[in-house]
Amino acid sequence: MERRWNWVAVFLLLLLGAYSVDGFIGIQWGRYASQSLVPSVVVDLLLQNGIKEIKLSAPSPNVLEALQSSNIGITVALQNDFIRRDKWLSNIKNVSQWVEELLLEPVQRGVHIQTLIILEEPLSLYRTPVLNMTDVFQETVSNLHRCNLTHIRTTTTHSSDVLKNVSKPSQADFRDDIKDKMLESLRLFKKTNSFFMYNMVPIFSLMVNKWPIEFAFMDNNSTFTIVDGKYTYRNAFEFLFDCLVVTLEKAGYPDMEIVIGEIGWPTDGGKYATPENAERFYRGFLKHISEKKGTPRRPKWNIDVFLSSLTDENKVPLQLGPSYRHRGIYNFDGTPKFAIDFTGKGRLMFPVLAQGSLKMPSRWCVFNGDTSNMTKVEEQFQYACTLSDCSSLSPYSSCSQLDLKSNVSFAFNMFYQTSNQDQKNGGCDFAGLGALTTRDPSMGTCYFPVEILTAEKVDAGIQIPTYIGYDRSGAHALRSFATPQLLFIALSLLYLIWPNN
Ligand SMILES: *[C@@H]1O[C@H](CO)[C@@H](O)[C@H](O)[C@H]1NC(C)=O
Ligand SMILES: *[C@@H]1O[C@H](CO)[C@@H](O)[C@H](O)[C@H]1NC(C)=O
Ligand SMILES: *[C@@H]1O[C@H](CO)[C@@H](O)[C@H](O)[C@H]1NC(C)=O
Ligand SMILES: *[C@@H]1O[C@H](CO)[C@@H](O)[C@H](O)[C@H]1NC(C)=O
Ligand SMILES: *[C@@H]1O[C@H](CO)[C@@H](O)[C@H](O)[C@H]1NC(C)=O
Ligand SMILES: *[C@@H]1O[C@H](CO)[C@@H](O)[C@H](O)[C@H]1NC(C)=O
Ligand SMILES: *[C@@H]1O[C@H](CO)[C@@H](O)[C@H](O)[C@H]1NC(C)=O
Ligand SMILES: *[C@@H]1O[C@H](CO)[C@@H](O)[C@H](O)[C@H]1NC(C)=O
Secondary structure, three states: OHHHHHHHHHHHHHHHHHHHOOOOEEEEEOOOOOOEEOHHHHHHHHHHHOOOEEEEOOOOHHHHHHHOOOOOEEEEEEOHHHOOHHHHHHHHHHHHHHHHHHHHHHHHOOOOEEEEEEEEOOOOOOOOOOOOHHHHHHHHHHHHHHOOOOOOEEEEEEEHHHEOOOOOHHHOOEOHHHHHHHHHHHHHHHHOOOOEEEEOOHHHHHHHHOOOHHHHOOOOOOOOOEEEOOEEEOOHHHHHHHHHHHHHHHOOOOOOOEEEEEEOOOOOOOOOOOHHHHHHHHHHHHHHHHOOOEEOOEEOOOOEEEEEOOEOOOOOOHHHOHHHHHOOOEOOOOOEOOOOOOOOOOOOOOOOOOOOOOEOOOOEEEEOOOOOOHHHHHHHHHHHHHHOOOHHHOOOOOOOOOOHHHHHHHHHHHHHHHOOOOOOOOOOOOOOOEEEEOOOOOEOOEOOOOOEOOEEOOOOOOOOOOOOOOOOOHHHHHHHOOHHHHHHHHHHHHHHHOOOO
């Protein structure tokens, strides 16, 4: 009999082991762009890079279809716009239809939807407030139950501005104006065995807190540190994470799981937004996460993260700053921007190039130089920028050094390319100010792109994508705890119940 209990002990240890090896580095793929890589190319990219979790802005049917045959875990969002202020009643009724069509159907086809984000950053200072957040949450959860989709975990994303600005983590708490709502959400998360999804933008926090740039990186090179009682902070990530840990403790949830829904570093569109800094940020961050170092207040905790983002998104609203359009690890055409080792081992390697992404003909549209009517030039410049993306012209960006003429050329080309070099759209006319060229007008750090051919127009169902998300669900744990363990458990149980004579 004693031998049997040894087996039980071994079995329990293995079971614990299987759970603690969990944790992942996933990636966010927002498609708020004029053109986007086709989903099958992206699935290939993820598989080749060994990325097993993806976070999507919306459960677009064609994207889910491409993911169907893969084993990639998926996080999707029920976006804020779905629950519009003016259509509150009709849309909340439509949640049931939404769940059936966009979650139940794909799951029945074998798509691994693991997490549903119910509303994205509804309490962020930058967003239109959502009414009846709790009702939306409860209605959605009850529909998941009705459809037998209880394996899908539910949560809501939060930006770091749900917390007050503080100088030490021990002072951290929710903003006063939303504290009641946050406590209500936490009660719901607890009740539904959920977790807290937190989106971080270290480059913004650096500006808000006026920290020196070195504090953003995790290679322990910062001479600026923040001492908080017995804890010392040497980088922004640990500081921001622990601010949330303290806040959750104060609210009575010291053990609530935290998943980073979005974190990354932009490569253009603002001060410090460069490929070199992005490479350095990811190298230190991925190493820290993969070594499971945790933070001063949660040492050795495993932290699941979604990197933000897979590709640039040239249609993200500019209110968050031009750099928000340049958060991609990849350019819009599937070429990697800098070296990154997704395993966190810090090897100097470029990620896999997107396969099968072809460019359109090498043709650019530029300004013909006719400055006789500057009102007209200015008008056409504004028109081109408004309908495409001139974020690279903004201060500190890759094209901020251009002269006026080149500025106009850049804008014309962006419009021409983002409209697929399409003549019907006005093409390269610009009231007679445009001229086509086959000579690449790129100069210095300023790149004049050519659109990709194998792109797709993003389906209309997608709303403003944005910030990020994840899961450490039962389903996920079960996958990592695969066949050998299950076989072993079965054998152990058989041994235990076998008649003993
Ligand atoms: C649900 O949405 C569809 C499509 O937008 C709309 O036609 C329908 O009226 C909505 N249903 C309800 C109950 O609001
Ligand atoms: C949701 O909010 C709207 C607008 O404030 C209100 O009219 C409605 O009664 C609320 N619904 C519920 C179920 O509380
Ligand atoms: C959920 O499961 C129950 C019991 O197995 C079944 O009767 C019901 O049809 C299922 N509902 C859906 C939407 O699949
Ligand atoms: C924190 O400070 C920044 C910059 O001063 C400000 O824009 C932001 O609104 C503040 N956040 C909160 C939650 O008060
Ligand atoms: C980081 O640097 C400080 C000061 O040089 C040192 O005391 C500390 O041990 C270092 N931490 C790690 C994790 O290397
Ligand atoms: C470390 O920090 C110093 C300034 O404090 C800086 O000059 C140096 O470039 C940094 N080292 C690395 C590897 O970035
Ligand atoms: C300059 O262009 C503007 C706008 O296209 C037009 O209204 C105006 O008449 C033009 N001026 C001249 C002198 O042609
Ligand atoms: C080029 O355009 C950008 C963005 O509109 C502007 O900030 C910059 O001043 C312009 N440069 C010149 C020389 O006009």
